[in-house]
Amino acid sequence: MEIIKSTAEAQHLADTIRNSGRLIGLVPTMGALHKGHLALIDAVSEQVDVTILTIFVNPTQFGPNEDFNRYPRQLEADIQLAESVDADYLFCPEVSDMYPGGELTQVQVSGLPDHLCGLSRPGHFTGVTTVVAKLFNILKPHVAIFGEKDMQQAIIIKKMVRDLNFDVRILTLPIVREADGLAMSSRNQYLSHEDRIQAVKLFQSLNFAKEMVLTGEKHVEVIREAMTRFITGGTSAVIDYVSFADPDTLDDLSELPAGSQVLIALAVKFGSTRLIDNLMVKVPQFQD
Ligand code: AMP
Numbered sequence: 381m382e383i384i385k386s387t388a389e390a391q392h393l394a395d396t397i398r399n400s401g402r403l404i405g406l407v408p409t410m411g412a413l414h415k416g417h418l419a420l421i422d423a424v425s426e427q428v429d430v431t432i433l434t435i436f437v438n439p440t441q442f443g444p445n446e447d448f449n450r451y452p453r454q455l456e457a458d459i460q461l462a463e464s465v466d467a468d469y470l471f472c473p474e475v476s477d478m479y480p481g482g483e484l485t486q487v488q489v490s491g492l493p494d495h496l497c498g499l500s501r502p503g504h505f506t507g508v509t510t511v512v513a514k515l516f517n518i519l520k521p522h523v524a525i526f527g528e529k530d531m532q533q534a535i536i537i538k539k540m541v542r543d544l545n546f547d548v549r550i551l552t553l554p555i556v557r558e559a560d561g562l563a564m565s566s567r568n569q570y571l572s573h574e575d576r577i578q579a580v581k582l583f584q585s586l587n588f589a590k591e592m593v594l595t596g597e598k599h600v601e602v603i604r605e606a607m608t609r610f611i612t613g614g615t616s617a618v619i620d621y622v623s624f625a626d627p628d629t630l631d632d633l634s635e636l637p638a639g640s641q642v643l644i645a646l647a648v649k650f651g652s653t654r655l656i657d658n659l660m661v662k663v664p665q666f667q668d
Contacts, residue, residue: 381433381463383470387478387518390471394432394520402429406521406548408512411435411472412452412566413461416527416556423553424525425466432519433467439475441507447652452566471519478514487513489543492536495630496645497656500620508533509540516546525551529563531643531658532630555657557583563657575650578615582648582657585610585622589644590661598636598663600624611648620647620654627660636663 384390397404405428407420413435425431435458442448455472462470486506492498493505516524526534534552541550555563561583562568562576571579585607592603604622611617624633627643636642645658 381459381467381470383459383472385471385473385477387473390473390518391520393469394518397430398520403522404428404520405431406515406519406524407431407433407467408515408524408526409433409435410437410451410566411458412454412569413458414556414564414566414568416529416553416564418461418465419556420525420527420553421462421465421467424523424551427523427551430468431466432469432471432521433462434515434519435470435472436478436511436515438478438507438511440479440510441504443501443503446501447567447570452569478511486510487540487544489536489540492532492539492630495625495632496532496621496623497647498532500647505533505536509536512537513540513544513546516548521548523549523551525553527555528552528658529555529565529656531627531645535627535630561587563655565655567653567655570653571650575616575653578617579650579655581611581615581617582646582655586644586646586657586659590659593636593642593644593661593663596664596666598638600634600636607646611646616650618649620649622646638663639665 405424407424409417421431421433437451439448487509488506489509498505526537538550541548557563560580562579589603589607597603607622608619623645625643627641640663642661642663643658644661647654647656
């Protein structure tokens with residue numbers, strides 16, 4: 381795997397690969413790689429000739445009181461992991477190269493960020509869409525892949541690509557989980573031993589919510605209350621949100637329409653560590 385640090389060099393490399401007729405696949409990450417990231421690399425590399433992994437802890441997607449400074453940075457370990465799969469290039473630019481100063485341009489999708497994570501992380505998705513647009517311009521991928529763990533992010537990026545005619549195909553990958561069901565995340569390493577054990581309740585609560593939907597419960601408040609009680613019972617967990625959303629608009633639902641797809645998504649804090657998870661469920665068509 382070749383490592384590229386400069387944006388100019390990366391842009392030149394992408395031109396050369398494109399001009400030789402080879403397909404470029406992009407896997408944008410913030411590093412502290414785990415098996416979820418490696419699964420993204422595996423999935424995209426099956427579709428393209430050249431896979432480019434990026435590691436960039438993007439400051440513009442962190443709020444002033446968020447974990448930008450303490451976000452895990454472990455480039456050496458990441459390089460070893462990325463070399464164990466099929467990544468051809470690693471692009472890991474400095475902040476000063478990506479944002480030399482004086483930027484006046486942002487890419488902002490409206491509406492979709494006004495739900496779920498966007499409510500407690502104002503400006504986060506504008507940081508994400510701006511950096512992803514920059515990565516698309518630098519690395520000119522034919523295909524880019526995003527994880528469904530960050531479902532709202534994937535939905536917003538797909539919308540940006542459609543609205544701005546980016547010439548890139550967006551793939552998504554189902555959530556990769558630990559053996560006990562916890563969604564893999566670079567932030568899991570912040571958790572205390574006790575909180576790590578309790579964190580499995582997030583996935584368990586999503587599963588029983590799904591079960592409640594499948595057995596006919598249509599009132600979101602009833603399901604949300606049961607989930608909240610289960611997650612917070614005997615734990616230090618603090619709920620940020622538990623939402624049932626229309627996966628197209630991300631609008632919050634209070635009644636689940638028969639036959640519709642619903643995104644059940646949550647964000648929960650253990651101390652200062654904020655974890656997210658979600659699952660999609662199809663509401664059954666029951667006869668009344
Ligand atoms: P991050 O480094 O956390 O910004 O994530 C980089 C990419 O990996 C994003 O597209 C995430 O959605 C994806 N990702 C992170 N964790 C997982 C996971 N457990 N399963 C699938 N994709 C993931």
